[in-house]
Amino acid sequence: MDIFQAIIIAIIEGLTEYLPISSTAHMGFTAALMGMEETEFLKMFQVSIQFGAILSIVVLYWRKFFDFSNFNFYLKLGFAVIPALGLGYLLDDKIEAVLGNQIAISTVLVLGGVVLLFVDKWFKNPKINDEKEITFKKAIIIGFWQCLAMMPGTSRSAASIIGGMTQGLSRKAAAEFSFFLAVPTMLAVTVYSVFVKTWGKGTELEQKGYEMILASNETIITFIIGNVVAFVVALIAVKTFINVLTKYGFKFWGWYRIVIGILLLVYFNFYK
Template sequence: MTYLQALILAIIEGLTEFLPVSSTGHMVIASSIMGIGDDEFVKLFEVAIQLGAILAVVALYWKKFINFSKWQFYVKLLIAVIPALFFGFILNDFIDNTLGNPIFIAVVLLVGGVILLFIDRFFKNPTIHDEQDMSNMTAFKIGCFQVLAVVFPGLSRSAATIIGGMQQKLSRNAAAEFSFFLAVPTMCAATGYKLLKGHELLNAENIKLLLFGNVVGFIVAIIAIRSFIGYLSKHGFRIFGWYRIAVGIIILTLYFANVPLVVA
């Protein structure tokens, strides 16, 4: 992997991780086009650079994450992350199989895109506008929606948790923000597991690439999060639905054109 390739993947990660468009689907396209999708370190890199995105959330919402007097916030995150950790562990083999199936990912992207076209009509009149107004049971139910993204690669963790939040009467902004918060423990667990499993790949040069990718991902994720919240409050999810449909069609086109698609 070159630094240019690392830059491209890190920008994609930073842009797509917190948007309801599936970072996995984008990684399929990018790594395949660059011809590096089957490299083991690339697979590790695509997961490990989530650390930069995690730090972006903490930096933007530091008052939430560094306010130990409001311990209920941490309890809600813990409750919400448990379902994904549990099912991610027991369904590991199934997830690995679906993660390598571009047709499966493309179909999930398309279906998720159609849902986003109409989500603003489905869930009207929200009653919860801030995380502090959520109950622990609401947090758990949103965490159960996150399981769908674990089981169905291409759905998008952000899309699943935002839809789950809106189904639980959260406003669009509140649902998006709690999705960001929930990403921190979820992605920490996934990244830590991936690094532990692939530690033998971490030579000096690869560590430099990881540091570079995380810095780029951090900067881009900050821009993406701020822009997303601003856009969402005014325009809703419709454009993201059309975008997902377009990405799904691109993946199907590449697949049937015999372009080798390898997913991390």
Template sequence: MDFIQSIILAIIEGLTEYLPISSTAHMIFASSYYGIQEDDFVKLFQVSIQFGAILAVVALYWKKFFDFSRLGFYVKLACAVVPALVLGYIFDDMIDAALGDPIPIAIVLILGGIVLLFIDNFFKNPEIVKEEDITIQKAVTIGFWQCLAMMPGTSRAAASIIGGMQQKLTRETAAEFSFFLAVPTMAAVTVYSVFVKTYHQTGLKGYELLTQNSENLKMFLVGNVIAFIVAIIAIKGFIGIIKKYGFQPWGWYRIIAGAALLAYFTIYK
């Protein structure tokens, strides 16, 4: 992976991480299209640039994240992230293996798109319009919904937003809680990938891969800055679109993108 390719992946991460369209599917397609070899550093890079996307949410909602008088906010996020931490650790190797086969990912992208076409009709009578009204039980339930995204192509954002709507949250509130929940979830994944996980090809830890040479470290730093900036734009745009149009535009996008990926990987690969 060269420097330009790392910038492209960072832009894709920032654009897609908080949208219900699967950042993983887009990363896989981009990597294949540009001929990026999936070595240990590339795997680490694709996960570690989530740190920039995390900071985008913290920057946009800094009043919530730094209002230490609201202990309940932190408790809800801590409880909601537990299912993903436990199941993610248990199924880490299986998830890595699933990432190697793009065909099922494209199919899941299409199926998820079909769900989004009708999701606004499934949950017509939301009751919760403020994060303060989300109970710990509801937060944990949304956390379990988020675990559906362990199947690549599902989209963490889509799974947690649908979970929120199933728990009677309005679509705007469900989307915002999905953003909040992403922070501890992706922070934990990033810390695990950088400091704990040993990568199979090289036998190195993530931080050893990052500091292996100056080019790796430069791509990591620049990638996170780009993901941060692009994610801020994407989050603002997403909230505006779902308020006006709901989830149908994202459903159609997923179906078209999934079909294109399916055709690409079956015909040209």
């Protein structure tokens, strides 16, 4: 992976991480369409640049994240992230095995798009418009909904936003809580992938993520640039998404997923 490819992947991450269209799917498709070899470094890079996207949320909502008087906010996120941490650790190998299956991911992209076409009709009368109104029980339930995104192509954002709407949250409140929940979730995933997980297990190339990053000046620069680009692009994408979602709902994103998913199914079935 060269610097140009890393920048393209990071742009895709920043654009799609907080949209209900699956950043994992889009990064995987982009890498495949660019003819990139599916190396362990590429897999790790796609996970680790989420750190840049995390920082964008902390910066945009810095008053919320640094309001230490609102201890319940941190507790809610702590309880809500537990399901994903537990199941993610247990299913890590199975999740990684699916990452290279573009047909399966494209199919999930289409099915998820069909669901999004009807979400606005299913949840018409929200009762909660602010994070402070979310109970611990509701936060944990949203955390379990987030776990649906362990199937690549589902979208963590879509799963947690829909989970929030099932609990009576408005579209905007559900989206913002999804953003907040992404911070501990993705931070844990990034730390695990860089410092804990052994990539290439069972091969001669067994390495920790940080060992791959520090292997050369080129990989260090690639890692830094990837996170910076993901951060900047995510800053723009989050604000745009909130405005579009509040005004138009999910239908646009549903049709987007369906069209892209079908095109990718055709490509990977007949031309790849």
